[in-house]
Amino acid sequence: MYKTETYLAQLGNRSETATGTVNPPVYFSTAFRHEGIGQSTGFDYTRTGNPTRQLLERSIADLEKGDQGYACSSGMAAISTILALFKSGDAWIVSEDLYGGTYRLLEQGFKKWGLQCDYVNTCCLEDIEKAITPHTKAIFIETPTNPLMQQTDISAVAALAKRYGLLLIVDNTFYTPLIQQPILLGADIVIHSATKYLGGHNDVLAGLIVASGAELCDALAFHHNGTGAVLSPFDSWLLMRGMKTLALRMERHEKNAKILVDYLSEHDCVTDVLYPGRGGMISFRIIEEAAVNPFLQSLSLISFAESLGGVESFITYPATQTHADIPLEVRTANGVCNRLLRFSVGIEDSDDLIGDLQQAFAHVKREALR
Amino acid sequence: MTDHEFSFETKLLHNQHKFDPATGGVSVPIQHASTFHQSDVDQFGKYDYSRSGNPTREALEDIIAELEEGTHGFAFSSGMAAISTAFLLLSAGDHIVISEDVYGGTFRMVTSVLTRFNIEHTFVDMTDLESVKAAVQPNTRAIYIETPSNPLLKVTDIQAVCDIAKKPVP
Structure with a gap:
């Protein structure tokens, strides 16, 4: 496995052997033909799977050292997709210093579907542990936080989460996998507003999720497909273009x-x-x-x-x-x-x-x- | 000549976005920018962040609203994204009445996801208006129909179902 810098520069190269194209093609087709029943090429409908988007998803999974990646139409779409894993009555512990859009979705959106959120200083392990109840299912952190730049010890929170059987979700938008790889530190799910550093040119709106663990990945795949807030093939290509120079x-x-x-x-x-x-x-x-x-x-x-x-x-x-x-x-x-x-x-x-x-x-x- | 005098076929081509006012270009320009420069802290421009509003997406949203004779349009990354967002208007404790003959993705969302958020449902044959009426409960907040239905192509009387939906609660 090459260093991250090398991997990034080579994104998409060698992905397609039919023509030897260095820059990956964009597959616009929304449908994929099969020769017969049970004879799939691996693709059937673009929302469920698209070759260009899949290349991006595999790449971010590799970069974040996770098992699977999921490309969404925005960072908020990525968070919404993850919320579908939960149910009425569940609770989250969330960084109190947090992007306003995340706060809005939790308080004005998922609250009415029964998700309870407690906002604590997630840099302080004791504060997190005090907030855990029998209904808590996940800890959601930004590190560094937006906008006060507070940092959390991801390994320590991951150990705490594991002890209580909770999922640890980390928003890694600010640092990117170049500086921080939360899954290696014990996180279960990493998210990005890829609109930011990964895209890098203020010209593509996108979100990414990376997860670790077969059962969790299957559940996320189900919701990514079912909720349908997927990233278009062209935007996937544009995002990869930006990532090359990250x-x-x-x-x-x-x-x-x-x-x-x-x-x-x-x-x-x-x-x-x-x-x-x-x-x-x-x-x-x-x-x-x-x-x-x-x-x-x-x-x-x-x-x-x-x-x-x-x-x-x-x-x-x-x-x-x-x-x-x-x-x-x-x-x-x-x-x-x-x-x-x-x-x-x-x-x-x-x-x-x-x-x-x-x-x-x-x-x-x-x-x-x- | 105003737009409402044109036929549907004409309106597809000749609508408020038929040309770009800045250049006269007869195709809607693609605005890739994810963000927009602001000149004042107290007064924001029409656009600030692409997710919240983008001129290219807005052109599509204006046109579809006009063609469907609604007031606002919303563009999504897929049909399921549109459907899941529409369902999220509901709250825990709400109930929906839905066509039994419905696309599998919608069926899956309603039975596997919404139920976990305590949003219940009843499937009915939407072509049978008595069944539709019988399925409405005090906590019903919406009726969801596909017409023609997928895949049996049954046609629902939309006006009649709307009358049931809008009937004032006694």
């Missing part, structure tokens, strides 16, 4: 992030900088809430936009964007305050990024601060 991009994201952490930590317009030590995501608190809009409007290189993980640098304002669906009291108690900004550091030249931040902060000092 190692190169991640190297630059991380190098830039570390430089910017130093810069932001020294700046008098910034009160806190949150960086988990790896990867390209930084959160920081600007000195005053009133400075947020002027700061964002002054940026000319860095974009004020939702999403993260793309080649272009983005800054997001969790209070009104990614975490808007979490009730104010809940998110501010967690530390996601109105001064917090989340920075997805791109692959631009770091001096140019510093230049942009510099002029935006200068504008803020001149116009917005008293």
